Amino acid sequence: MLLPRVIPCLLVHEKGLVKSIKFKDYKYIGDPINAVRIFNEKKVDELIVLDIDASATNLEPDMKMIKNLADECRMPLCYGGGIKTVSQAGRIINLGVEKVAISSAAVENPDLISQISKELGSQSVIVVLDIKKKLLGRYEIYIHNGKKSTGLDLFSYLKVVVEKGAGEIVINSIDNDGMMNGYDIKLAKSVYDAISIPLIFLGGCGSQDDIKKLVEETGTIGAAAGSLFVFKGPHKAVLINYPNREDKEKLFKNITGETIL
């Protein structure tokens, strides 16, 4: 059976890895390649790397950095940041990245989703939606690394993303970013029930139990986290970590109903 995926999400800012809180207050974590090497050894299910400067400052994707990451990565890699054209997406895929993530550009120009999907296959296009909770249980999409509101309602826009041929959606909660207080389970369930393509949920994860809860209670197969995999202990000391296979097996035994390996 298809296993749940536990996915570290790494943020690149000024060429280093950082972890944010509510998309602000960046804390330096270390060198991206070093982190990838450690995650290789830990056999992670998949890795997401987002360059948070690229879109916000209107920069091109840093192809050299992406190549270095892809060369090093022994697990599936999803890269996002600064992608605005099909040709950029194609170049990134050819560098050895499995999936390209588009966010601001997908919201400003939804046709980009269908263009990339047509040329590179829908499975290669991931749309990342950064969202904030608003009044009356509404969720609004933000772009440019959380700096710009769009007025777009998440649930109306989900339909557009699916129709345009995205292969997967990442919902990234700005309110919960770095808080480590658990995922927004209710929202995850609503999004899961609204889309026919795979879903990755990001923002708020503070423990392995949060991952278990997300997967068990919502059906979501992709549990992504930043802080959990780069910090350890109450003082948030930087330490790259990831559950081993036995931990994951225990975590998901209610779902898989069998020994994984």
Add this chain to the structure above:
Amino acid sequence: MIGIINYGLGNIQAIVTVYKRLNIDCKVITQAHQCKEADKYILPGVGSFDYGMKRFRSSDVFYALEEAVIQGKKPILGICLGMQMLADSSEEGLENGLGWIPGRVLKLVSNDPIKVKLPHMGWNNISPIKDNHLFKGLNSSYFYFVHSYYFEPNDTANSIATTNYTKEFTCAVNRENIYGVQFHPEKSHEFGMMLLKNYSEI
């Protein structure tokens, strides 16, 4: 020596990295004259069927590789789109496939699109159904999949492993010297390394 075919699509470097770790000799092949240096090949591929076929057919290596595989009987392993291109045709596009293993590439269809979402993306277990060296030591293994289409060989004898998502379907094929896997061994940790090692021994 294993020649990894570079026609502008697919994850060349990840395969090279795995073989380097295994201390197995491999080389990226971009030009026709390099084909004879290798005794077996890997054909990677990511993207849509037509785009991949056009790129491959118009690449410098195409005819030399065809000769080495069809006349020379040197082994070749297609990965992901590289596997699908081995078929006669695909529901994804209009281009002819290579037809090196008779069969069609079909779209996965979900009867419950919310619970069984598509594309098929992530780690799934596979069942080798033939005693094939490619799966030596891999009876209980998981591989990374990311695809919406699958290869259905005309002759079920050409199916050497299956997996289950929406239904049970072929995820690895073999006919004579020609092999293909739908999943990404180069991104499947130790299982993938084992498979790529097994392939080097064929």
